Amino acid sequence: MKARSKLARPLETERFILEPMGPIRFMIETREIRRDPEILAGLFQTSKPRSAWKWARTMSLPDNRTKFAFSITPKSGGRSIGFHKVKMRGYRSAFNSVAIGDREWWGKGVVLEVRAKLMNHFFSCSDVERFYGVVEARNTASIFNYRRLGYDHVGSWHRSNQNPQTGEVVDFLNFEIFKDKWMAGPWAEKNDDA
Template sequence: MRLNMPKLIRLSTERFVIRTLKPGDASERWIGWAADPEVMEPVNTKPAKMTLKELQNYIGSFDQSRRVLVGVFDKRNDLHIGFYAITRSEKQRTATFNVIIGDKDYWGEKVVLETRAALLDHFFDKEGVEKAIGMPLARNFPAVFNYKAQGWRLEGVLRGQCRSAKGGKRLDQCQFGLLREEWRQMRKAGRAT
Protein backbone atom coordinates (compact mmCIF):
# COMPACT_ATOMS: atom_id res chain seq x y z
CA MET A 1 0.00 0.00 0.00
CA ARG A 2 1.35 3.43 -0.96
CA LEU A 3 1.86 5.91 1.86
CA ASN A 4 1.79 9.13 -0.15
CA MET A 5 -1.94 9.82 0.29
CA PRO A 6 -3.04 11.10 3.70
CA LYS A 7 -5.82 9.09 5.26
CA LEU A 8 -8.29 10.17 7.88
CA ILE A 9 -8.71 7.71 10.70
CA ARG A 10 -11.85 7.41 12.79
CA LEU A 11 -12.19 4.37 15.03
CA SER A 12 -14.51 3.60 17.89
CA THR A 13 -14.06 1.39 20.93
CA GLU A 14 -16.42 0.73 23.81
CA ARG A 15 -15.40 3.95 25.61
CA PHE A 16 -13.35 6.00 23.16
CA VAL A 17 -13.18 7.56 19.71
CA ILE A 18 -9.77 7.65 18.02
CA ARG A 19 -9.51 10.08 15.15
CA THR A 20 -7.07 12.02 13.02
CA LEU A 21 -6.06 15.30 14.65
CA LYS A 22 -6.08 18.59 12.78
CA PRO A 23 -4.55 21.97 13.74
CA GLY A 24 -7.99 23.06 14.96
CA ASP A 25 -7.74 20.41 17.69
CA ALA A 26 -4.99 22.41 19.44
CA SER A 27 -6.22 23.40 22.88
CA GLU A 28 -5.19 24.87 26.21
CA ARG A 29 -5.66 21.37 27.70
CA TRP A 30 -3.02 19.96 25.36
CA ILE A 31 -0.72 22.90 26.05
CA GLY A 32 -1.09 22.01 29.74
CA TRP A 33 0.02 18.42 29.07
CA ALA A 34 3.12 19.64 27.25
CA ALA A 35 4.09 21.75 30.27
CA ASP A 36 3.42 19.03 32.86
CA PRO A 37 6.55 17.13 34.02
CA GLU A 38 4.45 14.14 35.16
CA VAL A 39 3.11 13.74 31.62
CA MET A 40 6.27 14.49 29.63
CA GLU A 41 9.17 13.00 31.63
CA PRO A 42 8.09 9.34 31.18
CA VAL A 43 8.48 9.87 27.41
CA ASN A 44 11.82 11.65 27.92
CA THR A 45 10.60 15.03 26.77
CA LYS A 46 11.27 18.26 28.61
CA PRO A 47 8.10 20.00 29.66
CA ALA A 48 7.63 23.02 27.43
CA LYS A 49 5.44 26.09 27.36
CA MET A 50 3.88 26.22 23.92
CA THR A 51 1.64 28.73 22.26
CA LEU A 52 -1.54 27.68 20.53
CA LYS A 53 0.13 28.51 17.19
CA GLU A 54 3.16 26.32 18.01
CA LEU A 55 0.87 23.42 18.88
CA GLN A 56 -1.11 23.95 15.67
CA ASN A 57 2.16 23.87 13.70
CA TYR A 58 3.19 20.66 15.48
CA ILE A 59 -0.12 19.01 14.61
CA GLY A 60 0.17 20.26 11.01
CA SER A 61 3.65 18.75 10.68
CA PHE A 62 2.15 15.24 10.50
CA ASP A 63 1.50 14.17 6.92
CA GLN A 64 -1.04 11.52 8.06
CA SER A 65 0.72 9.01 5.86
CA ARG A 66 4.24 8.31 7.11
CA ARG A 67 3.71 10.30 10.31
CA VAL A 68 0.24 9.82 11.72
CA LEU A 69 -1.27 11.77 14.64
CA VAL A 70 -4.55 10.61 16.16
CA GLY A 71 -6.36 11.80 19.25
CA VAL A 72 -8.16 9.80 21.91
CA PHE A 73 -11.56 11.20 22.93
CA ASP A 74 -13.93 10.02 25.64
CA LYS A 75 -17.21 8.99 23.97
CA ARG A 76 -19.36 10.23 26.86
CA ASN A 77 -18.28 13.87 26.63
CA ASP A 78 -16.00 14.18 23.56
CA LEU A 79 -13.16 15.15 25.93
CA HIS A 80 -9.72 14.96 24.29
CA ILE A 81 -7.58 12.94 26.72
CA GLY A 82 -4.46 11.98 24.77
CA PHE A 83 -2.88 11.10 21.45
CA TYR A 84 -0.82 8.62 19.45
CA ALA A 85 2.05 9.59 17.17
CA ILE A 86 2.66 6.69 14.78
CA THR A 87 5.58 6.49 12.35
CA ARG A 88 5.18 4.16 9.39
CA SER A 89 7.69 2.60 7.04
CA GLU A 90 6.25 1.55 3.70
CA LYS A 91 9.40 -0.35 2.76
CA GLN A 92 9.55 -2.35 6.00
CA ARG A 93 5.75 -2.42 6.52
CA THR A 94 6.16 -1.37 10.15
CA ALA A 95 4.43 1.11 12.41
CA THR A 96 6.08 2.50 15.54
CA PHE A 97 3.60 3.56 18.21
CA ASN A 98 4.06 6.35 20.75
CA VAL A 99 1.26 7.36 23.10
CA ILE A 100 0.59 10.03 25.68
CA ILE A 101 -2.52 10.07 27.82
CA GLY A 102 -2.32 13.63 29.02
CA ASP A 103 -5.44 13.70 31.19
CA LYS A 104 -4.33 12.13 34.49
CA ASP A 105 -7.93 11.33 35.45
CA TYR A 106 -7.69 8.52 32.87
CA TRP A 107 -4.39 7.05 34.08
CA GLY A 108 -4.77 3.47 35.28
CA GLU A 109 -8.07 3.09 33.38
CA LYS A 110 -6.71 0.80 30.60
CA VAL A 111 -7.15 3.51 27.98
CA VAL A 112 -3.99 2.49 26.12
CA LEU A 113 -4.92 -1.20 25.98
CA GLU A 114 -8.39 -0.46 24.60
CA THR A 115 -7.40 2.20 22.08
CA ARG A 116 -4.17 0.61 20.88
CA ALA A 117 -6.06 -2.63 20.18
CA ALA A 118 -8.33 -0.72 17.78
CA LEU A 119 -5.32 0.93 16.16
CA LEU A 120 -3.54 -2.41 15.77
CA ASP A 121 -6.63 -3.89 14.09
CA HIS A 122 -6.75 -0.90 11.75
CA PHE A 123 -3.06 -0.82 10.81
CA PHE A 124 -2.73 -4.59 10.44
CA ASP A 125 -6.00 -5.15 8.57
CA LYS A 126 -6.40 -1.98 6.51
CA GLU A 127 -2.99 -0.36 6.14
CA GLY A 128 -0.77 -3.32 5.21
CA VAL A 129 1.41 -3.09 8.33
CA GLU A 130 3.10 -6.39 9.17
CA LYS A 131 4.88 -5.44 12.41
CA ALA A 132 4.11 -2.97 15.19
CA ILE A 133 6.97 -1.54 17.27
CA GLY A 134 7.02 0.17 20.66
CA MET A 135 10.10 1.70 22.25
CA PRO A 136 9.39 2.95 25.77
CA LEU A 137 12.11 3.87 28.21
CA ALA A 138 12.82 0.95 30.54
CA ARG A 139 11.97 3.22 33.49
CA ASN A 140 8.50 3.95 32.07
CA PHE A 141 6.92 1.13 34.05
CA PRO A 142 3.28 1.78 33.04
CA ALA A 143 4.21 1.66 29.33
CA VAL A 144 6.30 -1.50 29.75
CA PHE A 145 3.45 -3.10 31.69
CA ASN A 146 0.93 -2.19 28.96
CA TYR A 147 3.05 -3.69 26.18
CA LYS A 148 3.49 -6.94 28.10
CA ALA A 149 -0.19 -7.06 29.11
CA GLN A 150 -1.21 -6.73 25.46
CA GLY A 151 1.01 -9.59 24.32
CA TRP A 152 3.84 -7.65 22.68
CA ARG A 153 7.23 -9.37 22.84
CA LEU A 154 10.20 -7.72 24.47
CA GLU A 155 12.81 -7.98 21.71
CA GLY A 156 15.60 -6.36 23.63
CA VAL A 157 16.79 -3.66 25.96
CA LEU A 158 19.02 -1.06 24.35
CA ARG A 159 21.42 -0.11 27.14
CA GLY A 160 22.13 3.60 27.47
CA GLN A 161 20.24 4.25 24.22
CA CYS A 162 18.95 7.71 25.11
CA ARG A 163 20.13 10.72 27.03
CA SER A 164 17.72 11.93 29.67
CA ALA A 165 16.01 15.17 28.72
CA LYS A 166 16.45 16.08 32.38
CA GLY A 167 20.11 15.95 33.34
CA GLY A 168 21.62 14.05 30.43
CA LYS A 169 21.96 10.67 32.21
CA ARG A 170 22.07 7.64 29.87
CA LEU A 171 18.78 5.71 29.86
CA ASP A 172 17.89 2.20 28.77
CA GLN A 173 15.18 1.80 26.15
CA CYS A 174 13.07 -1.30 25.55
CA GLN A 175 12.07 -2.51 22.12
CA PHE A 176 8.77 -4.35 21.88
CA GLY A 177 7.45 -5.95 18.72
CA LEU A 178 4.19 -7.48 17.61
CA LEU A 179 3.75 -9.28 14.30
CA ARG A 180 0.45 -9.14 12.43
CA GLU A 181 -0.05 -12.91 12.63
CA GLU A 182 0.64 -12.93 16.37
CA TRP A 183 -2.00 -10.25 16.88
CA ARG A 184 -4.52 -12.09 14.72
CA GLN A 185 -3.93 -15.32 16.67
CA MET A 186 -4.44 -13.49 19.97
CA ARG A 187 -7.61 -11.88 18.64
CA LYS A 188 -8.92 -15.25 17.42
CA ALA A 189 -8.18 -16.83 20.80
CA GLY A 190 -9.86 -13.92 22.59
CA ARG A 191 -6.63 -13.02 24.41
CA ALA A 192 -5.99 -9.61 22.88
CA THR A 193 -7.05 -6.59 24.87
Protein backbone atom coordinates in the same frame (compact mmCIF):
# COMPACT_ATOMS: atom_id res chain seq x y z
CA MET B 1 -0.37 -1.21 -1.42
CA LYS B 2 -3.85 -0.45 -0.07
CA ALA B 3 -5.00 3.18 -0.07
CA ARG B 4 -3.81 5.08 2.97
CA SER B 5 -6.71 7.56 2.97
CA LYS B 6 -8.84 4.84 4.57
CA LEU B 7 -6.59 5.00 7.56
CA ALA B 8 -7.39 8.56 8.58
CA ARG B 9 -10.99 8.14 9.60
CA PRO B 10 -12.79 8.28 12.94
CA LEU B 11 -12.87 5.05 14.91
CA GLU B 12 -14.84 3.91 17.90
CA THR B 13 -13.94 1.71 20.83
CA GLU B 14 -16.16 0.66 23.69
CA ARG B 15 -15.46 3.87 25.64
CA PHE B 16 -13.82 6.28 23.20
CA ILE B 17 -14.08 8.09 19.90
CA LEU B 18 -10.75 8.28 18.07
CA GLU B 19 -10.43 11.08 15.57
CA PRO B 20 -7.51 11.59 13.23
CA MET B 21 -6.04 15.04 13.66
CA GLY B 22 -4.34 17.28 11.16
CA PRO B 23 -1.24 19.22 12.19
CA ILE B 24 -3.09 22.34 13.35
CA ARG B 25 -5.59 20.47 15.48
CA PHE B 26 -2.74 18.42 16.92
CA MET B 27 -0.87 21.57 17.95
CA ILE B 28 -4.00 23.10 19.50
CA GLU B 29 -5.10 19.95 21.34
CA THR B 30 -1.67 19.24 22.76
CA ARG B 31 -1.04 22.75 24.13
CA GLU B 32 -1.37 21.56 27.73
CA ILE B 33 0.30 18.19 27.21
CA ARG B 34 3.46 19.75 25.83
CA ARG B 35 3.90 21.68 29.08
CA ASP B 36 3.18 18.70 31.33
CA PRO B 37 6.43 17.59 33.04
CA GLU B 38 5.33 13.97 33.61
CA ILE B 39 4.22 13.54 30.02
CA LEU B 40 7.40 15.11 28.71
CA ALA B 41 9.48 12.83 30.92
CA GLY B 42 7.61 9.79 29.57
CA LEU B 43 8.06 10.84 25.97
CA PHE B 44 11.48 12.49 26.01
CA GLN B 45 13.13 11.59 29.35
CA THR B 46 13.30 15.25 30.27
CA SER B 47 10.57 17.37 31.77
CA LYS B 48 11.90 20.61 30.30
CA PRO B 49 8.93 22.42 28.65
CA ARG B 50 8.97 22.50 24.85
CA SER B 51 8.29 25.51 22.71
CA ALA B 52 5.57 24.99 20.11
CA TRP B 53 8.29 24.89 17.47
CA LYS B 54 10.33 22.21 19.23
CA TRP B 55 7.21 20.18 20.04
CA ALA B 56 6.16 20.29 16.38
CA ARG B 57 9.61 19.23 15.22
CA THR B 58 10.17 16.42 17.71
CA MET B 59 6.63 15.02 17.59
CA SER B 60 6.65 14.89 13.76
CA LEU B 61 3.27 16.38 12.99
CA PRO B 62 0.53 14.17 11.53
CA ASP B 63 0.10 14.28 7.76
CA ASN B 64 -2.52 11.50 7.63
CA ARG B 65 -0.48 9.72 4.98
CA THR B 66 2.28 8.04 6.94
CA LYS B 67 2.02 9.93 10.24
CA PHE B 68 -1.22 9.76 12.19
CA ALA B 69 -2.32 11.19 15.53
CA PHE B 70 -5.71 10.17 16.90
CA SER B 71 -7.42 12.28 19.50
CA ILE B 72 -9.01 10.22 22.30
CA THR B 73 -12.39 11.49 23.53
CA PRO B 74 -14.56 9.62 26.05
CA LYS B 75 -18.04 8.79 24.80
CA SER B 76 -19.25 9.66 28.30
CA GLY B 77 -18.58 13.34 27.50
CA GLY B 78 -15.93 15.94 27.99
CA ARG B 79 -12.97 16.86 25.89
CA SER B 80 -10.06 14.91 24.51
CA ILE B 81 -7.96 13.17 27.16
CA GLY B 82 -4.86 12.56 25.04
CA PHE B 83 -3.61 11.17 21.78
CA HIS B 84 -2.19 8.03 20.24
CA LYS B 85 0.17 8.35 17.31
CA VAL B 86 1.01 5.78 14.65
CA LYS B 87 3.91 6.47 12.36
CA MET B 88 4.50 4.22 9.37
CA ARG B 89 8.19 3.79 8.82
CA GLY B 90 10.65 1.17 7.64
CA TYR B 91 9.47 -2.02 5.98
CA ARG B 92 5.71 -2.47 6.50
CA SER B 93 6.17 -1.22 10.03
CA ALA B 94 4.36 1.18 12.33
CA PHE B 95 5.68 2.93 15.42
CA ASN B 96 3.51 3.75 18.45
CA SER B 97 3.55 6.68 20.79
CA VAL B 98 0.91 7.77 23.27
CA ALA B 99 0.17 10.35 25.93
CA ILE B 100 -2.83 10.60 28.21
CA GLY B 101 -2.89 14.07 29.73
CA ASP B 102 -5.98 13.64 31.90
CA ARG B 103 -4.89 11.92 35.14
CA GLU B 104 -8.49 10.83 35.81
CA TRP B 105 -7.96 8.33 33.04
CA TRP B 106 -4.62 6.87 34.10
CA GLY B 107 -4.83 3.31 35.35
CA LYS B 108 -8.06 2.64 33.43
CA GLY B 109 -6.84 0.66 30.46
CA VAL B 110 -7.10 3.52 27.94
CA VAL B 111 -3.90 2.61 26.10
CA LEU B 112 -4.84 -1.06 25.81
CA GLU B 113 -8.27 -0.28 24.35
CA VAL B 114 -7.10 2.46 22.00
CA ARG B 115 -3.91 0.80 20.79
CA ALA B 116 -5.72 -2.47 20.14
CA LYS B 117 -8.28 -0.64 17.98
CA LEU B 118 -5.60 1.22 16.04
CA MET B 119 -3.60 -1.93 15.47
CA ASN B 120 -6.63 -3.78 14.17
CA HIS B 121 -7.40 -0.83 11.92
CA PHE B 122 -3.89 -0.53 10.49
CA PHE B 123 -3.46 -4.26 10.04
CA SER B 124 -6.77 -4.38 8.22
CA CYS B 125 -6.48 -1.24 6.06
CA SER B 126 -2.80 -0.98 5.22
CA ASP B 127 0.17 -3.12 4.34
CA VAL B 128 1.59 -2.80 7.85
CA GLU B 129 2.76 -6.17 9.16
CA ARG B 130 4.66 -5.11 12.25
CA PHE B 131 4.04 -2.69 15.12
CA TYR B 132 6.83 -1.60 17.40
CA GLY B 133 7.68 0.74 20.24
CA VAL B 134 10.66 1.95 22.22
CA VAL B 135 10.22 2.55 25.93
CA GLU B 136 12.48 4.02 28.57
CA ALA B 137 13.32 1.16 30.91
CA ARG B 138 11.62 2.71 33.95
CA ASN B 139 8.38 3.56 32.17
CA THR B 140 6.63 0.65 33.87
CA ALA B 141 3.12 1.52 32.67
CA SER B 142 4.21 1.49 29.03
CA ILE B 143 6.14 -1.76 29.42
CA PHE B 144 3.12 -3.45 31.01
CA ASN B 145 0.91 -2.14 28.21
CA TYR B 146 3.15 -3.62 25.50
CA ARG B 147 3.36 -6.95 27.27
CA ARG B 148 -0.41 -7.10 27.89
CA LEU B 149 -0.99 -6.65 24.15
CA GLY B 150 1.37 -9.51 23.36
CA TYR B 151 4.39 -7.56 22.13
CA ASP B 152 7.74 -9.29 22.48
CA HIS B 153 10.67 -7.61 24.14
CA VAL B 154 13.24 -7.97 21.38
CA GLY B 155 16.20 -6.14 22.79
CA SER B 156 17.48 -3.26 24.84
CA TRP B 157 19.66 -0.24 24.29
CA HIS B 158 21.84 0.16 27.33
CA ARG B 159 23.05 3.55 28.54
CA SER B 160 21.86 4.98 25.25
CA ASN B 161 20.61 8.39 26.32
CA GLN B 162 21.13 11.01 28.97
CA ASN B 163 18.62 13.24 30.67
CA PRO B 164 19.97 16.73 29.93
CA GLN B 165 18.43 18.09 33.14
CA THR B 166 19.59 15.49 35.65
CA GLY B 167 22.51 13.89 33.84
CA GLU B 168 20.94 10.50 34.46
CA VAL B 169 21.82 7.83 31.90
CA VAL B 170 18.90 5.70 30.73
CA ASP B 171 18.22 2.40 28.97
CA PHE B 172 15.49 1.71 26.40
CA LEU B 173 13.54 -1.46 25.70
CA ASN B 174 12.35 -2.45 22.22
CA PHE B 175 9.01 -4.13 21.70
CA GLU B 176 7.48 -5.50 18.52
CA ILE B 177 4.67 -7.72 17.32
CA PHE B 178 3.90 -9.13 13.89
CA LYS B 179 0.48 -9.31 12.29
CA ASP B 180 0.27 -13.10 12.32
CA LYS B 181 0.85 -13.25 16.07
CA TRP B 182 -1.61 -10.39 16.66
CA MET B 183 -4.31 -12.02 14.54
CA ALA B 184 -3.97 -15.25 16.52
CA GLY B 185 -4.25 -13.41 19.83
CA PRO B 186 -7.12 -12.24 22.03
CA TRP B 187 -7.13 -8.60 20.87
CA ALA B 188 -7.59 -9.27 17.15
CA GLU B 189 -10.76 -8.01 15.52
CA LYS B 190 -11.35 -10.15 12.50
CA ASN B 191 -13.77 -7.67 10.89
CA ASP B 192 -12.52 -4.11 10.94
CA ASP B 193 -15.35 -2.32 9.12
CA ALA B 194 -12.94 -0.57 6.79
